[in-house]
Amino acid sequence: MLNRTRLLAVARKEVIQLRRDIRSLIMAFVLPVLLLVLFGYAISWDVQNIETGVLDRDGSARSRELIDAFRSSGYFDIRKQLEDEDEIDRLLDRGGVRIVLVIPTDFSRDVGAGRPARLQAIVDGSDANTATIALGYARAIVQSYSRNVLFQGERVTTPIESQTRVWYNEELLSRNMIVPGLVAVIMMIIAAMLTSLTIAREWERGTMEQLAATPVGRGEVVLGKLLPYVAIGLIDVVVVSVIGVVLFDVPFRGNAALLMILSTAFLIGALGLGIFISAVSRSQLLATQMAMILTFLPAFLLSGFMYAIEVMPTALEAITYLVPARYFLVVTRGIFLKGVGVEVLRVQGLLMIAFAVVGLAAAIRVFKKEIAR
């Protein structure tokens, strides 16, 4: 039995305290916007204008044609024409360029004679991701170039022609992935960081004992504390979404109400987890650290936000099933980019509700045990 007066009294008290705690306010309202802007602008997995060096030993019309093809693609920024091989090392070492194309002396002769010509690309592999993408682009450019050479610009029909078309994120912009993903990650931060403090603070300041000696029940304390944070979380969902759409041109194709409902489910579970951590650790410092490790980092690294789950090692992939942000990420990306509805997000929705029930039950349960210590 929950008493409404007591539950609301706890919620009201929590709001007053939040309003006076600048640290929490920053975490609640500034951090999400900051993260969004930071990630939205600074982090991009799109590779463009790769600094490129060219060592053209051939020096022929054909080799210049090839270099032009690289330049005009927009992916490669030809920074430097090299004179001899020794320069390659130095240039790559100093980070002046990321990739060096080496066109051998007999390039145009081989091409002219219809023999397979060789072309060397030396890539700085220290950033494996960019290196792979750069090589992919280079390969595609070379392929289309050799097709042109082969057919001398005639229109030809190849036996099988693949025509790819990308759906949902037509331009393959990474920010279209990042912004909806951030909604999920930010929710996890709000939940974990903010609520991890709330109960530990009461233990540290001795107010918990006073609460325990009043008729207020565990459920009333936990739910009363939860309420303001759910509100903050939902405000953040709206703010981050609006900024995402307005500032970053991220499409929003789905149903806003559905996003709010599923966000609420996710929030309750995540907040429950935060309160659980807070109740177990009893110190604000420990609680923050635990929250970082148990919720914040997994949300970042194991939810599919930063790294695709499909390419993770099996053991790690298994762990991702325990990371609720994983499900919420499917929801936000689905609603933003694909405009899908309940029929598709049913499974994620149910899993998040299950998580909410478990999180909340765990919070109330551990809280009960702790008071009787």
Place this chain on the structure above:
Amino acid sequence: MMSRDTAVVADGLTKRFGDFVAVEDVSFEVSSGEIFGFLGPNGAGKTTTMKMLTGLLLPSAGGGSVAGFDIMTEAEAIKRNIGYMSQLFSLYADLTVDENIAFFARLYGVPVDRRRERRDWVVEMAGLDDQVDRLTGELPLGWKQRLALGCAVLHEPPILFLDEPTSGVDPISRRSFWDLIYELADRGTTVFVTTHYMEEAEYCNRLALMNRGQLIALDTPARLREGMEQPIFEIRVDSAPRAVAALQHAEGVVDAAMFGRELHVTLESDADAEERLRRHLDERGVSFSGLERITPALEDVFVARVRAAGGAPVD
């Protein structure tokens, strides 16, 4: 058997934390309207006993009742019928005086139409008329404690539990705090208070002495003093510290302790007291200028009882 006038019953209360026995087989009864003091050194088990009675801690063995409710099974009913002030200052420092009062009034279920009246009463009682909009954390400790007391009795509970309510408070604030306690007791509130201040102990109707988790004495302050069989002498010497050193382990001396510039010496018997004391002191070259048999202070009783029961746990 519990009579109608019994507010608190402890019956063989025991609390173990692992191998450590914090409270061992403690039994007593507190009558309605009584100011019942719990006295003992730190770590004696006072707070643990209080927590078991207030439903904050489950006993390992034994039982009891508060306001007629069983502490094992009816903790929630007990919480509606008691006020509790914990050892640590435990109101919200970042809430104003008014906000704290409003919060606890709601938690304690004070009816809406009574809240204003109760709030005014607390503000007046704690002398905080001009401070209602101040953050509680900014108040001097003495005022905080009075406010905490006010918040604990917002719902006019028949029984009030105070765990070292005045620790760290200056003597004047302590005095005015006790005036409030008397006021509440006058209205019929039962007050159960732990303390380690001797002068506070004197204010209680009855005192329970605890040491090492056990109840070692229980009576009115006056009878506790009278009940002390060993004689106590106040002696005047030129050097109290040297005199303590000389007497502490001397034959026939139970205890010697400094009381200001004088010495309180507890002897096993009063036969030839002066002569024996003079001899012990002469041996150590301490000059001795007079002695007087005194009624033991509560502190003497306390020290003697604790010593007889095996000493304080910290020593």
